[in-house]
Amino acid sequence: MEFPVLIETLRIALEHNTAHLLRAQLEDVHPADYAAALTEFPTAQLWTLLTVLPRAEQAEVFGYLPAEVQVELAITISRRKLAPIIRQMSADERADLFNRLTAEQRDTLLPALAQAEREDLLRLSAHEEGTAGAIMTSDYAILPPELTVREAIEVLRLEAPDKETIYSSYVVDQARQLIGVVSLRELILAPANMRVEALMNHDPIYAAVDLPQEEVAALIAKYDLLALPIVNAERQMVGIVTHDDAMDVAAAEATEDFHKTATIGKLESSVKQASIGLLYRKRVFWLVILVFGNIFSGAGIAYFEETIASYLALLFFLPLLIASSGNAGAQSGTLMVRALATGDVKLKDWGWLLGKECGVAALLGLTMSAAVVGLGLWRGGPDIAVVVAITMMLVVLVGSLIGLSLPFLLSRLKLDPATASGPLITSIADVAGVVLYFSIATWYLGL
Numbered sequence: 510m511e512f513p514v515l516i517e518t519l520r521i522a523l524e525h526n527t528a529h530l531l532r533a534q535l536e537d538v539h540p541a542d543y544a545a546a547l548t549e550f551p552t553a554q555l556w557t558l559l560t561v562l563p564r565a566e567q568a569e570v571f572g573y574l575p576a577e578v579q580v581e582l583a584i585t586i587s588r589r590k591l592a593p594i595i596r597q598m599s600a601d602e603r604a605d606l607f608n609r610l611t612a613e614q615r616d617t618l619l620p621a622l623a624q625a626e627r628e629d630l631l632r633l634s635a636h637e638e639g640t641a642g643a644i645m646t647s648d649y650a651i652l653p654p655e656l657t658v659r660e661a662i663e664v665l666r667l668e669a670p671d672k673e674t675i676y677s678s679y680v681v682d683q684a685r686q687l688i689g690v691v692s693l694r695e696l697i698l699a700p701a702n703m704r705v706e707a708l709m710n711h712d713p714i715y716a717a718v719d720l721p722q723e724e725v726a727a728l729i730a731k732y733d734l735l736a737l738p739i740v741n742a743e744r745q746m747v748g749i750v751t752h753d754d755a756m757d758v759a760a761a762e763a764t765e766d767f768h769k770t771a772t773i774g775k776l777e778s779s780v781k782q783a784s785i786g787l788l789y790r791k792r793v794f795w796l797v798i799l800v801f802g803n804i805f806s807g808a809g810i811a812y813f814e815e816t817i818a819s820y821l822a823l824l825f826f827l828p829l830l831i832a833s834s835g836n837a838g839a840q841s842g843t844l845m846v847r848a849l850a851t852g853d854v855k856l857k858d859w860g861w862l863l864g865k866e867c868g869v870a871a872l873l874g875l876t877m878s879a880a881v882v883g884l885g886l887w888r889g890g891p892d893i894a895v896v897v898a899i900t901m902m903l904v905v906l907v908g909s910l911i912g913l914s915l916p917f918l919l920s921r922l923k924l925d926p927a928t929a930s931g932p933l934i935t936s937i938a939d940v941a942g943v944v945l946y947f948s949i950a951t952w953y954l955g956l
Contacts, residue, residue: 510538515546523554531561540566544573552585560590568597580609583618592621599673601646601754604633608643633748641725642718644758645739645748648673651681654688654706658699665693674751676735680709685745687715687738715740718747723762726755727852762850765927799932805940806831813947816954822889823950826881826897831942833877833901834908835935841866841912842934846926849916859917863910870909874902896953900946907945908938 510518515538522528535543543562547555547570555578559567571579571594583591583606595603595618607615607630619627629647636642650672652661665675678696680689689709699708715738716725729737729752736749810817810827817823845862848854854862878898885894912934916926 512542512546515542516549519546519550519558523557528557528561531558535562540569541573544570548575548578552581556582556586564593565597568594572598572602576605576609579606583610583614588617588621592618596622596626599646600629600633600648601644603630607634608638636718639722640718641716641720641722641739641750642748644722644725644754645750646673647748649736649749650675650678651746652678652691652705654680654682654704654709656705657701658696658703658705658708659701661705662696674736679713679738679746680705681746687713687740687744687746689713690738713738716750722758725750726758726762729755730759795932799936802936803939806943809940809943809947813951816947816951820889820893820950820954822893823896823947825888826885827943827946829881830897830900830904830946831939834904834938834942837870837873837905838908838912838934838938841909842916845913845916849920849926856917856920859914862913866909866913867906870906871902873909874905877905878902892954896950899953900949903945903949904942907941911938911941
């Protein structure tokens with residue numbers, strides 16, 4: 510069912526009080542699509558549409574709802590109605606929701622859970638935000654090494670309904686220390702009497718529970734894993750991070766970096782759900798800072814008043830030149846921020862990259878100088894054309910070097926290099942462009 514048709518179907522069912530008859534029509538609708546459709550309705554109607562599904566499917570759809578919608582439901586729906594859905598949720602999604610609630614709301618929710626679920630929830634939610642422990646799940650399959658393949662498959666058949674994934678099983682000893690990993694494919698293809706110990710990979714890739722979540726996502730991507738085992742300081746298995754959770758982390762990190770490149774603070778909710786006040790607070794700081802930064806551009810122009818008064822044609826090219834400087838800097842800065850974030854380059858590579866960028870920027874500057882020299886001849890004559898051509902080459906070179914160097918400088922100072930992109934680089938390059946332009950004009954025109 511196409512998305513617009515799905516929304517219209519749900520709206521009609523609500524208008525005619527036939528929501529309880531929707532179940533058959535929703536059998537082929539993916540939970541993610543249904544969750545997206547539910548967000549188009551107010552909370553009360555959303556809850557009505559959610560509860561037409563079987564309990565297990567309700568929990569799956571609930572897990573796809575945006576975080577702020579989940580919290581709103583947790584606040585407005587009674588514990589008696591919401592608790593069965595919470596119990597059906599996967600362990601990591603349940604912990605994520607729990608961490609978003611207030612202390613009072615947590616105290617209300619906990620008594621609705623069984624003791625084992627409650628202990629698991631408290632254990633998962635205790636890990637520091639942004640670490641492997643905060644995104645892992647405790648729903649994973651373990652096997653003792655002495656089982657035969659036939660016995661291991663039977664164990665997995667019994668455990669499968671309660672586990673998030675059984676494509677990889679983790680072999681642990683009696684102290685729950687991770688000693689190996691075996692895939693479901695390997696178990697199916699192996700002789701029935703072979704022992705798991707003989708079949709397993711004895712050197713599994715794993716991560717510490719306090720490892721930053723972006724490094725966990727990078728490990729999963731690097732080794733193309735379906736799930737990554739997480740261990741504590743004693744190498745005891747405490748959970749796994751699945752590839753879908755790693756994708757969520759990567760998407761969140763990319764979104765945060767995009768926001769930082771525009772000098773916007775981290776948003777805890779989507780742009781659609783964010784209030785006017787929140788968006789204002791996240792954007793105002795750097796805009797005000799950059800306003801005062803751009804005063805230096807004005808000061809530069811004021812300093813060269815005599816030059817401008819003598820050759821008013823110079824003003825025609827000012828926006829073109831400083832924009833070119835900012836654009837070149839933004840390009841270079843974006844490349845470096847991304848390369849630093851992915852580990853493609855390190856701080857020690859700055860000197861080598863500086864030389865390389867000089868070559869690239871010089872070629873770009875020459876090309877752009879050639880593009881504007883004709884315009885300079887037409888607008889101001891040969892002398893203005895020479896000034897514009899020389900300035901264009903230099904501002905592109907300087908802007909590119911600023912864009913390359915600023916992310917490295919911030920990294921050296923233990924700050925996030927993503928902050929260096931966009932408006933910050935452009936503002937610095939603008940000031941440099943103004944000073945260069947009028948300095949060259951004053952020198953070349955004999956003023």
